[in-house]
Amino acid sequence: RADAHARGLSTGQRKRLELARALATRPRLLLLDEVTGGVDQATVPGLIRLVRELHATGLALVVIEHNMRVIMEISQRVVALQLGEVIADGPPAEIVRDRRVIDAYLGESWRA
Known part of the structure; x- marks a missing residue:
C-alpha cells in the first residue's frame, strides 16, 4: 500500500x-x-x-x-515499574510470580 x-x-x-x-x-x-x-x-x-x-x-x-501477555511472549527480561520505581527485574517466569507485580498489574486471577 x-x-x-x-x-x-x-x-x-x-x-x-x-x-x-x-x-x-x-x-x-x-x-x-x-x-x-x-x-x-x-x-x-x-x-x-x-x-x-x-x-x-x-x-x-x-x-x-501494558499488555502483560504480550510482554511475557516477547521478553527475555522484564523490568516492572510502579510510580517510577523498579519493583521487579528478571526473566518473565519470575516476574509473573512476584507479589508486587501481581498486586500492581496482574491481579490474583493471572495465569501465565
Missing part, C-alpha cells in the same frame, strides 16, 4: 509503518512504546511475530507495554 496516505491506514498498519520508518535509519537499538496499543486483537499476533523477527536479526529492543 505504498500509495496510501498514513491517515487512511488502520492502527495496525500505522504501527507497521512507524516501525518501517524507524528501521530505515538502521538503528542498533529500537524503543517500542505500546506496540500493540490501540490495535484489534486479531492484529496483535502479527505484531508479536514482527517484534520477534526484529529481535532475531540482532536488533536490541526496549519495549514499553
Whole structure:
C-alpha cells in the first residue's frame, strides 16, 4: 500500500509503518512504546511475530507495554515499574510470580 496516505491506514498498519520508518535509519537499538496499543486483537499476533523477527536479526529492543501477555511472549527480561520505581527485574517466569507485580498489574486471577 505504498500509495496510501498514513491517515487512511488502520492502527495496525500505522504501527507497521512507524516501525518501517524507524528501521530505515538502521538503528542498533529500537524503543517500542505500546506496540500493540490501540490495535484489534486479531492484529496483535502479527505484531508479536514482527517484534520477534526484529529481535532475531540482532536488533536490541526496549519495549514499553501494558499488555502483560504480550510482554511475557516477547521478553527475555522484564523490568516492572510502579510510580517510577523498579519493583521487579528478571526473566518473565519470575516476574509473573512476584507479589508486587501481581498486586500492581496482574491481579490474583493471572495465569501465565
